[in-house]
Amino acid sequence: MATSKQDSQKKETWSNDHAFPKVLIIGQTFTMDTGGGITLTNLFKKWPKERLAVAVESKEVVDFDKADYYYRIGFQELKMPAPFSFFQRKTKSGAIAESKSEGAVQVKETGSLKFKVKQYFDAALHHTGLYFWMYGREKVSPALIAWIEDFQPDLIYFQPNSYKSLDFILAVTEKIRVALVTHVMDDWFSFVVRSSPVKGYWQKKIDHKAQLLFDRTQLHLSICDYMSQEYERRYGHPFIAFHNCVDLDFWSTAAQNHPLSQPIKILYAGRIGYGLEMILLKMADIVEQMGSEGIAVCLEIQTKDQRHELISTLENYRHVFTSPPVAYEKLPEKFAAADILLIPCDFDGSGVRFLKYSMPTKSSEYMATGRPILVISPAGTALTEYARSGWALLCDSDREADIRKAIQELISSETLREKISGRARELAANNHSQSIVMQRFREALTKLAGAQISLNKKTADGK
Template sequence: MTQDYPRILVVTGNNFNLVTGGGITLTNLFRGWPADRLANLHDDATPVDRTVCRNFYRLTEQEIRWVWPFSLVRRSYGHFKRRSAGTPESAGAQGVSAGTSSIELARRVIGDSVPKRAHLTSELTAWVNEFQPTLLYGFLGSLEQVDLTRQLAKRWAIPLVVHMMDDWPAVLHTGGLLGPVVGPMLRRELKATLREAVGRFAICEHMCEEYQQRYGYPFLPFQNALDVERWLPDSRTDWTAGTPFVLRYVGSIVPDGQRESLRDIARAVARLSADGIDVQLRIHSPAHESAYLRDLSSPAVRIEGPPDPKSIARLLAGTDLLVLPYNFDARSARYIRLSLPTKAPAYMISGTPILVYAPGDVATARYATREGWGHVVATRGEEAVMSAVRTLMQQPSLREQLGRRAREVAVARHDASVVKAAFWTALCEASRQRGA
């Protein structure tokens, strides 16, 4: 019954949308929840999707403020890139030319370590009061989000549920001039938030295990959920190779996620094509994220925009090989090691074989190896990628084995009817509790 559902204030860097990983996960997990019992407080310029939630409040600089004394030079200093949960900026200073202004020099030296704090403005307070939440649920991803979440839970005296998407605590505020001060501050406040929470979720089992050891609390795994009945009709049933043999990547390209590894794959495909092999890589990402690949100047690498959400199932199934890359550098490996990307279940249910190019110890590679749903290349280098692509092109039985197994795992472990039932039950149970 509707009255049994808590009124959930969803506090996230992203909004409900069908474009970004966080937005898609959020939308799919809450699809079917009474819309009048959802409100989304977010910091996201992506157009909202109103099919699940219809009540939105976008944070402004009035609610998220730099701390003094940086607030005094806010306009001159320039805007730091806003992050949605799970997309930290790269840390560390870079070379500065002689003509670089002192303001730009300061920005580069300080890095991402300028702290921000949340302020409950009268407008925000009125909006929350009108909604009257009974549960606060949040993706955390920054110091200001942690601060905002704690303030809201305390001000309205409502239970708090925390959901972790990536291991941003391991990389955020680790560099820059203020990193030694702001980093420990962030981690202390995160621990306090986890202590105060009545529910703690993470994106996959591997993250749950590590976080329980790290923070001392049990976590429940919840990730993107699929409407199996909608996806299965388009799933691949014939693994005959196409001409050309098409590799495809769909999704965002994040510097600390897959940027360099996707470049490796693009270069490998360009080299295979130059050797006379009829192969293509098609990339479906926002233009500003994929522009760095245009210098390859290879007809085998085609850069296209994000796909239409309504046709994504057919697009994935109509591909010979899907690629799931992760960077190999130390910072990226720390950030992504415990993550499972939103696209993974969709890739899997398509029945198309998947090439996972990633360090062997990241959660996605371990999951693919353990369950047999992906061909894992855990050694970095274009030669390793080229060898894997050749193998998969030449062995239709291997492609079929991978595709069938991936679909089986997706149906067994990522069915929305099962995942959402557990997720909603956990939220309802949390709403009846109070913090320790």
């Protein structure tokens, strides 16, 4: 633990540096292809990179344009139980030196055969209830603690996203006594445990560890107000919502009102996975049927999940096509070229539970482009409740007739499209503007860091 003199020097340093505390980031890295990564990148966009350090797993991207200090979490921290550790890749742990090539350093993608084998292996572990026993052993190594102590963070910022990360962050905060900021992207704790003979056992362990995490956290952040309300009820701590913020100039550059395309383009951009497969397939079937009836409409699904089985299912569709993601800087142009931007959510019980308290990262980006948005989502979810404020045409039914009716309403009414687009731009400016949200975020972290340093000083003076 730092001495009172060191604490005083640290406080003066970040006060003179426009009140930017030194932050250690765990659980997420800077990337533009995941919701957590995009949100992290935008919230810390103007943070001095010499005041940021990131601990990342070997499969994750490191970007020295965003932070000066990285630690690779490798075999020392991720060793599997015997005998599986014998076959495990022995990724080297330790501090990462900046690559000669500036910017993000990508990790090579796993081959398709190895990917499929791992999928089957992980599925078997889930069904037997051994998944968390196998992958839930992330440990804190002496080398990692030494690296953190050398950086001397004022705060730790953590995005929980796996079972192993819970034990890991609890162990880190036992060794490194600085304030903890926990930012929850989705209700991961409620859906991660799959059906198995010991599901109840693992769910109790996760619930217990989640409560320990939030009891130890000093600043509780959520992804939306709907989650904040539920989490305060569930865990007994107030949460503040910080959703993905957007640079209005960046997103509105390509925005323009243009005549409907021929064929009319509906675009979904995002992941394909749990909570989305069924509604995307239904949407594809509806568009395919409309197209076969001579209605000039098509659906594009832009996703990085090109290996998902839904991709192969859609190969024979004539009016539905898939595409890989474009570079992030080209997304405004991509979104602006669409006639309708789609945000869907499954309606089955497990899908609703999965996404109930989540708010898609793309929602604020869609709003800022000013293109008409169609939300297909069940009642009682964060997305649906927010969409009721008018930034999208909301269809809260998964009946094909209702979805088709919503599509046709958007196609036929220019007045409706303009009304939705105008409201979306208004809310993007009021609720999601990067300049406003980043300032609130920095003030919240700065206030916490100052309070922590004052507490440390009082503790040191009292000894």
